[in-house]
Amino acid sequence: MAVQISPSILSADFARLAEAAAAVPNADWLHVDVMDNHFVPNLTLGLPVVESLLKATSLPLDCHLMIEDPDRWAPAYAEAGAGSVTIHAEAAKAPVRTLREIRAAGARAGLALNPATPVEPYEDLLGEIDMLLLMTVEPGFGGQRFLDMVLPKIRRSRELIDAHGGRLWLQVDGGVSEHTIERCAEAGADVFVAGNAVYGADDPAHAVDVLRSVAGKTGQDGENG
Numbered sequence: 001m002a003v004q005i006s007p008s009i010l011s012a013d014f015a016r017l018a019e020a021a022a023a024v025p026n027a028d029w030l031h032v033d034v035m036d037n038h039f040v041p042n043l044t045l046g047l048p049v050v051e052s053l054l055k056a057t058s059l060p061l062d063c064h065l066m067i068e069d070p071d072r073w074a075p076a077y078a079e080a081g082a083g084s085v086t087i088h089a090e091a092a093k094a095p096v097r098t099l100r101e102i103r104a105a106g107a108r109a110g111l112a113l114n115p116a117t118p119v120e121p122y123e124d125l126l127g128e129i130d131m132l133l134l135m136t137v138e139p140g141f142g143g144q145r146f147l148d149m150v151l152p153k154i155r156r157s158r159e160l161i162d163a164h165g166g167r168l169w170l171q172v173d174g175g176v177s178e179h180t181i182e183r184c185a186e187a188g189a190d191v192f193v194a195g196n197a198v199y200g201a202d203d204p205a206h207a208v209d210v211l212r213s214v215a216g217k218t219g220q221d222g223e224n225g
Contacts, residue, residue: 003215004028004169004191005208006062010044010142011195017049021057023204029062029083031173031193033142036067039091040140047076054081062193064112064173066139067091071098078105086110086133086171089122099128110171114139115150119157126164131191132157136184137174142195146175151187158188178214185215 006029012020021030032050037043050063060083065074070087071094077085078101085102089111092098102109108130113119115135126132134154137144154172161168172184173193181192194211201207 002190003185003212005198005212005215006031006171006191006193007198007204007208008033008142008173008193008195009199011199014045017053018056020199020204021053021059024059024198024208026205027059027198027208028191030057030059031062031064031195032082034063034065034067034077035140038068039088040066042140047073047080050077050082051080060084062086064110064133064193066112069093071095074098075101075105078102078107082107084108084110084131086112086131088112088114088139089125090114090117095125096128099125103130112139112173113153115147115153119153119160123160123164126160126168129168131169131171132161133171133173134189135174136172136176136180139174144175146177146180148183151183154184154187154189161188176211178210181211181215182217 007024007027008031010033035042035044062084063077063082064086074087085107099109110131111129112133136150169191170189171191172189176192176194177197198204198207
């Protein structure tokens with residue numbers, strides 16, 4: 001598994017998003033949390049900001065839609081040029097159609113699950129997605145403490161993904177830092193969203209390198225063991 005780091009601009013200065021993107025040129029993705037104050041108790045940014053960001057960075061945008069009615073809005077993010085668009089299983093009413101529309105518009109399609117949402121009921125959807133996102137905090141706000149209770153679900157998700165051919169990326173989002181990323185990698189995650197751990201650091205690019213090194217070391221240890 002190749003480790004990928006997706007810094008979350010939720011933890012950046014919203015007045016300087018272009019600078020925040022430029023501060024992590026070594027990242028694989030730029031994670032954009034779209035919140036509508038309905039599905040989650042917070043309001044962040046939407047499609048116009050994503051369209052502006054696409055002009056300001058060469059990093060592909062990893063758009064995570066924490067919104068009601070993603071069936072209506074998600075395809076537009078893909079059409080705008082986002083590299084990946086993730087919808088929540090808890091919010092989507094027609095997930096198969098929406099995931100296929102995201103792919104048809106040229107983006108990777110992701111399905112997100114909240115901490116208390118089990119993965120097993122969504123096994124049949126694995127063939128419709130490119131990435132499974134497991135929330136490791138309750139969605140809505142950055143800076144929360146990582147929930148260790150999700151680790152068994154990460155392991156179970158990796159087992160299901162491997163059983164289906166192992167082509168899907170397994171992303172974790174919430175409380176990811178150099179102190180928690182190793183546990184996530186050991187459990188089977190390979191794409192890591194990090195907010196405060198990157199943008200709270202004096203040198204965000206160095207923080208990305210540290211996270212990648214810690215997560216990558218897990219895979220090397222496994223290969224050597």
